[in-house]
Amino acid sequence: MDRRISGSILSLGLGLAGGWLAWPCLRVSAETVPAVPASPVPAKAVDQASRYKKEVEPLLVNYCYDCHGDGSHKGELAIDSFKDIAAMQKNRDVWKRIREHIGYKLMPPADEEQPSDQERQQLLSWIDAAVFPVDPAHPDPGRVLLRRLNREEYRNTIKDLLGVDLEVENILPPDDSGYGFDNIGDVLTLSPVHIERYLAAARQALDRAVHPDPMPRPERKIAGATLDGPGRRSEDGHYLWKAGEAVCNPEFYQPGRYLLKVVACGTWGGNEPPKMELRLDGNLVSTWEVKNLMDTPKWYTAEVKIDTKGPHRVGVTFPNDFWDEKIPDPSKRDRNLMVNRVEIQGPMDGPLPPKPETHRAIYGERRSNEDDKAYALRVLSGFARHAFRRTPQTGEVERYLRFIGVAGSQGQSLEHGIRLALEAMLASPSFLFREEPVQGGGKSDKIVQLGEHALASRLSYFLWSSMPDDRLLDLADAGQLRQQLDEEIKRMIASPKSERFISNFGGQWLQLRNLTSASPDEKRFPNYNRSVGRDMRKETDLFLGDVLRSNLPISTLLEADYSFLNGNLARFYGIQGVEGKEFRKVSLAGTPRRGLMGQGAVLMVTSYPTRTSPVLRGKYVLQNLLDMTPPPPPPNIPQLGGGHGKNMTLREQMEVHRKDPSCANCHALMDPIGFAYEQFDAVGSFRNDDRGNRIDTAGKLADGDAFANPEELRELILRKHGNEFQRALASRLLTYALGRGTDWYDRPAIDAITIKASKDNGRFQTFIRAVIDSVPFQYRRAS
Incomplete structure (x- = not known):
């Protein structure tokens, strides 16, 4: 059973007052510092x-x-x-x-x-x-384990730190999930495989970001299949099966000396190989005999001088065609030339190209009269401040200078030594783990306020799934981050990086990540395809992002009469007047779709490949939107359909299933909610009947409130159980922000978050600010 505190289950499940909601509330400002342990x-x-x-x-x-x-x-x-x-x-x-x-x-x-x-x-x-008493005067922030960056956080941190987008899915092992999220310290274990993979990832990232060797001359490759002229083209290149010329007209951006390279191979005719001539603007540059066979292409290189910038004609000519079918050896009957590609390198004179921007951002410019040690220490100190998300401690960076000596002993340059030190930093615990050091040590159980650098990291990994940027670090250095939290939260939400919050928090809270593994039956649902599934995920991401950035009440998530569609998804939904690939805001007035539960992504992740599932949909609403987690089914319960009769409707089968006393109670909570959405099939298309059977969407909640359709159910949830919905979001946001499951001692914090947000009409950004202001987010135990 999930260890999270489950909001108020009573008013929906039982129709009773009190429960968790009867516990006292506590409003805590960022300045409140509890003096003694909770x-x-x-x-x-x-x-x-x-x-x-x-x-x-x-x-x-x-x-x-x-x-x-x-x-x-x-x-x-x-x-x-x-x-x-x-x-x-x-x-x-x-x-x-x-x-x-x-x-x-x-x-x-x-x-x-x-x-x-x-x-x-x-x-x-x-x-x-x-059994679960709390003291509102001494709230407990709980304990957050020292936890490593998960795979997505690692990818984003490397991207923001080095400027390269590393495909970590092919390098790092997948992360386990706990409490519905993959950033939970309890499950983010570290194995020897992780250590090896993190080191491999650091090397690959640095190989793309920094270039300690002199920069190579510019080089362009022109595929043989793109060359003009007679012959036959394929992915292997341009095949000249008779005398002729393969031609291109590349642009030379400045005069100078260039190397023209032709990668070629061929077939012999008689006792001679094919000849190949390289021509520039019609003038012969060089001639070669191409003796290597078709499966062993080889480089042929010539230096040329370009006097004027602009396009120049580069031709590869095959002059000695031969064909004799009478030759006994079939491999010598036909002489041909294959031009795999043409490469242009240069200009070879003049200054070398500058280092890439990613390299210059890390290494910077060396100051005049700056010795090797001072320069290396300055570069590594700047990198460490960003990589470790804090000001380096005294002597911390100096120990990385040993790699300068290691590189020098191997005859390598200072820049190579710095690169080795960068690699070591990216494999260090200070980079791989979310450190939150406590000033003066951590041996007591006293509750302390987070330092500003730790707060900056919590903020950035909460809203950006990545390291703090320069603005956050500068404010933390100056001790002014708490003073400017409002401005920074608004700035971070407005940043494109907040897309990561939508993808990671929204994708896990709403289970949208499961869409990638959804495989609806193609015969039953011929109108569905992978592109529709991708568009469904984008629809929900755009919708959630709009509610966040527009700071709308979270009730919008359930009752919105608009969504974001493109032509492909609109056609699948049967909505007219939307064309093209671009997504845009579309009114859903007059359609049966409202809010999240009318969106294909949610309807699909709560279905089986061949049919809908009222159980999954009911459980989804209870668990994700009302923070009620039904227990797992008892053992040895037969699958639906076992002995229930092939001619029964799904509702009739479920009613038989619920006659089992061990099934009845849970299904009484889930099934009525799920049946309200039965007019949406397993891929989210609207239907009026289920294979000729009338669909009954009416139901009754366990507290006795009846509804006839999803519209009435939605109104019931918003009118009578809106507080549970707010507590559900507060609990999920707090879990995601802290990297741990919420527990009984978090009740005052969840109360405070919900009350603060409800005073502002339940607006999304107010929830986020209230989470950031909460005791568990702002404080920690010293031990």
Whole structure:
């Protein structure tokens, strides 16, 4: 079971007041510094113990002890084995499951006597107060593990640091996920394979970014298949099977000396190889005998002088064609020439080309009278500040100077030595791990405010999935980042880099990454293809980005009457008047599509390849939009359709399935929500019937509220369960921002985030600012 605190499950699942929402709220500003460690609150332990004896234990004895007490321990749970509240607090994971099962009405089983709603609420409120107490005056920021960069963070950091886009998917192992995200410290393990791969990735990135050797002369390659003239062209080149000339007219940008290279091969005729002539503007430059055969092309090089810039005619001529079918040896009957390509290098005189911009950004310009050590130290210090996301410590960079000596001992230049040092920095823990050092050491359990550099890193990896830029580092250096948080958050959201937040947070929260592995049945859904799937993902990314950058209320995610479509996707949806490849904002008025649950990407990831799944769609709404995570199905439950009858509709099959008491409670939560969207098939197309059967979208939530269609369900969610939706987003944002799952002690932070956002009409950017202001984001334990 997911360890995250699950928002308020009661008002939707049970129609009860209280639950998690009854816990006290706390609003915390960035300046609030808790003075003592957070801890469970024992002040009312005696009262809770007394309440347990008077109110709670009799309920447990009546409803639970038949299976989980008095010597019974079904499912290896004996509630009466916990002798006091302290024992319960030591086993909070067990009591989380107990609370969830009571809250979901999974226990007692459906065929046993059930407590009243008031009794159930009594149990839940006691568990909250006694087993999961929090002290609002001393909030606990929790512990965030030292964690390495995940694969996407590594790619973006290398891109922003070195200016090269490395295809890390082909180099680094994939990351595991926890709590729905792949940036969770608990699962970001480090293996020997990772270390080898990180070193290989650093080498490949630096090979593309820096050039310690002298720059080569400019070189252009002209494929033989693009040459004009007689003969036959293929991907191998230009095949001259009779006498003739293959010609190109390249541009020479300045006068000078150039090397003209022809890569060629051929077939012999008689006892002679083909001859090849190189001509420049019709004048013979050089002649060669091409003795190498077709599978062994070879370079033929000549130097020429170009007097005027502009286009010049370069011709490769085959003058000695031969054909004699009477020759006994078939390999000597036909003499031909294959021109694989032409290469032009130069000009060979004059100054060498400048180093690429990526190299110059790192190495900079060497100052006059600056010795090797001073220059290397300056370059490495500047690089370390960005790579380590902080000011280097005293003596930290100096140790990398040893690589200058290593390069010198091998006869290499100072620039080679610096490159070796850069490689070592990219393989160091300070680069690969998200460090958050505590001033004065980290041996106490005191709660401390993050330093400004650590805050800059949390901000940048939250909103950009990458390292802080110069602006953030400069503010952190000056100790002014907290003072200018509003401006910086707005700047970061407006930056193109925030696309990474949309892709990484949105792609995982909404499970859009699963689209890449979706494979709908081609026979059942002939109108669907891969390009439609790609456009669906882009639609949802653009939609989520619009809600974020326009700072719209998050209710827009559920009720928006617009989306972003191109011609391809509009045709698939059956929407008229949209043409072309470009995406644009399109009104959905008069269509059955509204918000996320009307978008093909969401509808597809909640379906099977051959059919829809009310269970998956219902679970998706509960888990991702209302932060309610139903437990996994019990073991040995038959798959849907097993013995249910081939002529039954899907709804009828599900109703039979729900007659099993072990299935009924969970499906009562999920199925009605899923059936509301049954008019959208497994690839998100709208339909009026399911293979001739009428589709019934009506349903009833577990709290008794009925709805007839997805529009009424949406209104129910927004009107009666909007707070759960806000808490769901707050919990997911906090999980993603911290790199850990939220837990019971995060309740005050989630309360504070939700309250702050609701006061601003639930706007998306206000949620983000509230997460950044929260105690878990701003503080940490010193240990």
